[in-house]
Amino acid sequence: MNTLATTAEDHRIALLAALAITIHIAESALPSPLPGIKPGLANIVTIATLCIYGLRTAAWVVMLRVVVGSLLLGTFLSPTFALSFTGALASLIMLGAARLIPGQRLGPVGYSLLAAMAHMAGQFIAAYWLFIPHPALLHLFPILMTAAVLFGLVSGIIVAAMLKHIQ
Template identity: 45%
Template sequence: MPLSNNMNHPLPRPPLAQLQGRANWVALLLLAIGLHVFEAALPSLGPWFKPGLANLVTLLALLWLGPSAALMLSIGRVIVGSFFIGTLFTPTFVISMAGGLAAALFMIAAWRFIPGITLIGVSLLGALAHMVAQFVTVETLFIQQSALYFALPPLLLLSTMTGWLNGALAGYIAARLEYPDENR
């Protein structure tokens, strides 16, 4: 007998496409968490700088599942990834969340409002937004020294390189995996 809230009316089953979309989102979330944890173990090229591989997954979620899925994936991977690496609710978590949210929001805005933008362009804007948001967060909440911004230009250059690379990888992956892009 099916589960129900009333014996006379069984609960409706969600459509298979909806379940598939949720399963795909969870798979991307798990991949993003794994990359978040992996990046935490990498040596840093500068303060608050990592390659941004988890943002690659956010970009794929945006492409395949739409803006709200990409935003929720970005939030979820920072929360769960920070839990696994032991930084949940620490300054590192706050900085990571600020960068992840800024990157996701800029990527979503670029995808929606810049006609003809490529995945590389979206990724570049996300990478730059991520780095700037981290600096603003650190300067506003933790260090409060404007001299901190002298370190920003070389890190923006690194962000440009990794943003380009992540966008190119997202394009490569998207071209090789069949996925309906009805959410574009």
């Protein structure tokens, strides 16, 4: 019988993804004042992973969260999934771009803020182009981005505090 060889990193990814998925699902039960606004607390796991283990691990965690989370919630390949996937992809691209900057690295707060904003913008563009290309939707965009900035800051500060603790 063959066993699939797993590395320590695989275990780490699985553990972190499981944590992110748990937060993701818990959050989906929260009522939302506006469609699309969620605190994005799973972002905390992403950013912490990024700061400790790097982009590759963080990307795995994010993608596992989106796919497995949607499977568990029964939204896989649904419009909700498309939005969540685009948002995740946008935030990963943004984080990747931020990592490319030479010199002093951004801290968790900067990463978190960029990730949250890219996530929201990505979701919004997907929602606008794929589902409701109505100009009225554009009015929501500034509100959603304000929420993204707020939640991005809060989760960033949480991660920063967490990291300080670990050290």
